Amino acid sequence: MPIFQKSAELTVQTEGRKLYDITQLVKEWLSLFPLQEGLLTLYIRHTSASLVIQENDDPEVLRDMERFFNQLVPQGNPLFKHTAEGPDDMPAHIRAALTAVSLSIPINHGALLLGTWQGIFLYEHRSAMHTRVISCHLIGA
Amino acid sequence: MPIFQKSAELTVQTEGRKLYDITQLVKEWLSLFPLQEGLLTLYIRHTSASLVIQENDDPEVLRDMERFFNQLVPQGNPLFKHTAEGPDDMPAHIRAALTAVSLSIPINHGALLLGTWQGIFLYEHRSAMHTRVISCHLIGA
């Protein structure tokens, strides 16, 4: 089979600062194509939300992550001058820079090569509800 | 159109620690090719500069980023033994590890899928002037 590519946008509604498991959403899109070997790239089109591969088993891990990032990049840090969009905006930009905007995951034998304990998460860094868009690119055969 | 690939090196002159917007430079290179769908990968060939997708609107965001990273990875931290190349060198290596060395951005309908508020930035982590090289790889059709 010759190499082909596919693209899509996945939309996720968020409700405040935390990690949202999007593994199933991604796998459902992938299942549309008869790909045996290739590369999936996810790209989030925002600067105050990001992508993270994280442990998919104990929900306490996700809460510990959030507690840590909240401590590492505190709201109200007097360093921050960009405050017009709210006290959570500048920390959101920094948290996004510290995690990932793009992730590339290989596919082999028809399966996305996530490790056993790996989930794909959208990390929302703003307090309010948001609609987040992830661009997906798939190439392979 | 069959899938093709293109490569290039983009060179950026930096003048000290801050974020440099390279979005236009990248788009100008992309505009050379009649690509409708594909994937652009940027890779920076240094360990004391990095790549970041960041807000492209308020310059204060970029200054807040720099203030934050300066506080997070302070020069003169007595932990650091690698000081022969100057007090800004080891913090630069850590700041590079905390941000990104490679970024992959999908292209669709002939457009790079940056979000409305996203710019592509080279983050220079050293104090002195440097010539930085970014390798670009484009694949698609």
Add this chain to the structure above:
Amino acid sequence: MPIFQKSAELTVQTEGRKLYDITQLVKEWLSLFPLQEGLLTLYIRHTSASLVIQENDDPEVLRDMERFFNQLVPQGNPLFKHTAEGPDDMPAHIRAALTAVSLSIPINHGALLLGTWQGIFLYEHRSAMHTRVISCHLIGA
């Protein structure tokens, strides 16, 4: 030559928290294929180990990195509730999120485009010995 792809898994035995240089291992795999231009993607299938491009010259850089991450994400931080797998487990997940799970490096003129001072490292974040698997995907011609 038409565009082709190759996949593999590289296995690395680790012995505690530090950076392991895997540049040669990666280059040996790449040398099996007559690729002139393309893209190599590395993906680590774990949530308590990660990938980092770092300085390949002074080993003190690697020790400074470890000292810094140990200070940034301390074991025993009372924030952490996920402690059943040991005090090094939750810090490992956070350290992995702060560095990289996937890296994409272009190839041109038959060479992986690492900078002069860049090595590819597996960053082990757990104290005990582990077997770590990195999925590799190569596309090009």
